[in-house]
Amino acid sequence: MLRIGLTGGIGAGKSTVAALLRDLGALVVDADVLAREVVAPGSPGLAMVVHEFGTQVLDGDGALDRPALARLVFGDVARRRALEQITHPLVAQRTADLVAAAPSDAIVVHDVPLIVEKHMGALYHLVVVVDAPQDVRVRRLVASRPMTDDEARARIAAQATTEQRRAAADVWVDTHRSREVVAEEVRRLWDERLVPFERNVRTRTVVRRPERVVLARDHEAWAATAARLAERVARAAGDLGRGVEHIGSTAVPGLPAKPVIDLQLAVADLHAADTLADALAEAGFPLIGAKRDTVVPDVDADPGHWVKRMHGGADPAVVVHLHVREVGGPGWRMALLLRDWLRAEPGERDAYAARKQALAASGLGAGDYAEAKESWWAPAHQRALAWAAASGWSAG
Structure with missing residues (x-):
């Protein structure tokens, strides 16, 4: 109900x-x-x-x-x-x-x-x-x-x-x-x-993102929405959860983004992620399935270490991507690093914003848009890792 x-x-x-x-x-x-x-x-x-x-x-x-x-x-x-x-x-x-x-x-x-x-x-x-x-x-x-x-x-x-x-x-x-x-x-x-x-x-139906790519900068509203959703995810996860974070473009102030709230739920392992599937679905976050993040070889070359569980949102008014990742794993770490790097480096944020706006203006559908962004991210991963080493950044 x-x-x-x-x-x-x-x-x-x-x-x-x-x-x-x-x-x-x-x-x-x-x-x-x-x-x-x-x-x-x-x-x-x-x-x-x-x-x-x-x-x-x-x-x-x-x-x-x-x-x-x-x-x-x-x-x-x-x-x-x-x-x-x-x-x-x-x-x-x-x-x-x-x-x-x-x-x-x-x-x-x-x-x-x-x-x-x-x-x-x-x-x-x-x-x-x-x-x-x-x-x-x-x-x-x-x-x-x-x-x-x-x-x-x-x-x-x-x-x-x-x-x-x-x-x-x-x-x-x-x-x-x-x-x-x-x-x-x-x-x-x-x-x-x-x-x-x-x-x-x-x-257990997931609300999908619109096919048409529209970028906005509604960060104050996105942050408030993400905070409420994160509390619901954390409550559903209970003792199996290791923290919920707002990640992705809507978590970076000033960065234009599709109105999609990305959240990351950390768990001890993927067995815990599977155990939580029903509780998350009942809380309004149905399971999409097993997915694999983009492998960054300099972080971890084993594709098996980049596997996660993806959930979405059931609320027709809010598109949610809930990434359930192993705490300390490479996907978990990179999601936090890329968010924090873009927050800390306005030049990198603005360069990424220009790339996103150009792709959106080209009329690409959501799937092609997401794939096209990878050409920017491939070298950006290395710059983010260099920033982390130089700044002493830690995932927590």
Whole structure:
């Protein structure tokens, strides 16, 4: 199944987007709803909360007085953590039960306010962040809750910043627009990205690069995307992983590149790479197969030492090449060296950029374009190795 994390600050309009996704067919698991369920009257969760905070958190009917509890824990880190230690395990178990009961082709939307604050993005195939300008959020909160303007602003300030949310977001939905506009954007997200993404994960289908070569310089966005993808790869690899790196042209600031995110997952050996194939596929990175890197004889003349496992991405919006290589092997080392060399040597970067732009302008297809670049790389390998020796470069 496809797992989507849906988040946003207080008053951002997250519930609106959750409702739209539910109407389109998503299974929405709302963490706030579950948080209420696990402390319902008569529940073990409520008993534990009362034991920790006293009967002052109960209303006249014996139910949890949520505003009273909020006043106790807001601004008090120790008391908030005590509450989280009670409720979070209960919510997590209830969430796991609901997800386990979902069909295998479900698109599960996990509506969680604190995905960014708790660094939970790697748990999901995608994170959708809902946002609106602060003044809009304040007006919504004052109108819908027993909250003053200052209280609303304090609650917003206590949460993740807009910059932190943007870094975590695979998809950004601004609700400071009409409901019709937001609904159309969410429908397109569903039809054009979520539904095909789910199908690709289930069928282990890789999204291929476009045949037409188009170069861009969107390095800030590429770096943020690569960071999110790398966290998902690392989580899927678990203890068998030896680190994930952003490599290739999109990892070199200032270098024009096709919008393809190249990642390198290091493993102890290719047996570990094969062991990880299913976990990586379930995380959204299906196996393409065994491949061999270009042999650089001055590094290692044995072609067998250059073998790797190639995975791709299942997300229709992002082309990913995931190279799984043995840590310390020649392919692993050269991928890091060539990236670092081009970062450190602007003249070499610019010469490579000129070659790439000339090839792209010639109208070559993606396969021919990649092959034609090798004529530049053959002598470039030697210059990169000389730079490594002179600079004392180490692969880590």
